[in-house]
Amino acid sequence: MSYKIKYAKEALDELDNIFNFISNVSLSGAKNVVSRIRSKVNQLSFMPSGFDFDDKISRKLHDEFKTQGLISDDYLILFVVDEKKKEVIVTHFIPSKSDYMRLLK
Numbered sequence: 001m002s003y004k005i006k007y008a009k010e011a012l013d014e015l016d017n018i019f020n021f022i023s024n025v026s027l028s029g030a031k032n033v034v035s036r037i038r039s040k041v042n043q044l045s046f047m048p049s050g051f052d053f054d055d056k057i058s059r060k061l062h063d064e065f066k067t068q069g070l071i072s073d074d075y076l077i078l079f080v081v082d083e084k085k086k087e088v089i090v091t092h093f094i095p096s097k098s099d100y101m102r103l104l105k
Contacts, residue, residue: 002045003081006089011078014093018075033073037093040072041079044088048081062091071096 007015015034022030044050050068053076054060061067065080078092 002086003048004085004087005041005045006087008089008091011090011092018093018095033075037072037075037077040070041077041088041090044070044079044090048079048088050077050079053078065089067091 015037018037019030019034022033048068050070053067053069056069061078062080065082067078067080069079070077074096076092076094076096077090078094079088079090081088
């Protein structure tokens with residue numbers, strides 16, 4: 001069964017920021033990185049699973065759902081899965097080398 005992919009507004013803003021940051025150096029590079037990130041996200045429609053991000057940071061980011069993560073290029077893709085609605089909600093795109101504990105306060 002396939003899952004519907006949804007994006008939180010904050011995630012879309014972060015994806016725009018990634019594109020804008022990389023495009024300052026290379027427009028084609030920015031397009032390639034965002035394309036690879038979106039491709040990884042689209043794979044979640046068939047198999048929505050990743051590593052347990054809540055466990056990694058020792059706290060729960062979402063009240064109702066477990067936050068999971070995937071890595072694409074140098075970015076963490078954070079998402080939750082609503083099994084009842086068969087939806088994957090992408091919550092964040094974060095540089096993997098950043099202090100994400102500070103960013104997610």
